[in-house]
Amino acid sequence: xSVELNHTIVHARDNRxxxxxxxxxxxxxxxxxxxxxxxxxxxxxxxxxxATIPADRITxxxxxxxxxxxxxxxxxxxxxxxxxxxxADPQQQQPGTINHNDGGRGVYFMDPTGHAMELITVPYGGxxx
Numbered sequence: 830x831s832v833e834l835n836h837t838i839v840h841a842r843d844n845r846x847x848x849x850x851x852x853x854x855x856x857x858x859x860x861x862x863x864x865x866x867x868x869x870x871x872x873x874x875x876x877x878x879x880a881t882i883p884a885d886r887i888t889x890x891x892x893x894x895x896x897x898x899x900x901x902x903x904x905x906x907x908x909x910x911x912x913x914x915x916x917a918d919p920q921q922q923q924p925g926t927i928n929h930n931d932g933g934r935g936v937y938f939m940d941p942t943g944h945a946m947e948l949i950t951v952p953y954g955g956x957x958x
Contacts, residue, residue, distance in 0.1 A: 836868070836876040840887045841942045844879040850941050851877065854904050855896070891919075893947040901934055901950050913938050919945070931955040 841847035848859055848867040861868040866878040871894075896904065905927065908915050915938040917923035927936045933951025940946050 834875050836878050838866070838878045838880050839890075839892070839942075839944070840882045841879050842881065842884050842887065843941070844881040846941050848877075848879040851879075854907050855894070855900065856903055887942060889943045889945060891945040891947065893949060895952060896948050896950060898934075898950050901936075901948055904948055905936060908936065908938060919947070 839847065844865065844867045848869055851857065851869055852859055857869055857871070859867055860870040860876065865880045867880075868876045868878045870876045877892075907913075915925065915927075915936050917926045917928040917936065919937055921937070927934050929935075930949075931951045931953060932955055933949060935947060935949040937945060937947050
């Protein structure tokens with residue numbers, strides 16, 4: 830059997846707020862709720878399991894998502910519609926715009942908990958043949 834990421838726990842100040850932010854942004858669905866977790870399944874079968882924990886125990890993480898051009902268009906439209914602060918770069922030096930790296934597009938923004946989120950349409954280094 831090959832090794833695959835199955836799920837990851839995403840710490841949140843409010844698991845429902847963070848899960849709903851994510852599903853609204855990327856047009857996904859909450860797929861399960863159990864115990865302290867609200868799960869959102871990605872297209873590759875990995876789930877993000879949002880869990881509420883005390884804010885002082887949250888360490889901000891970076892989550893990068895490879896999305897289609899159409900998904901990017903929809904997500905970026907929602908980012909602008911909701912006035913979500915966003916950047917073309919991870920250093921937050923180019924506000925209010927996107928990048929065009931490796932022949933694709935990308936954008937950086939924060940989720941409600943303060944995790945650094947990234948959407949890209951082409952993997953870093955470009956598509957490998």
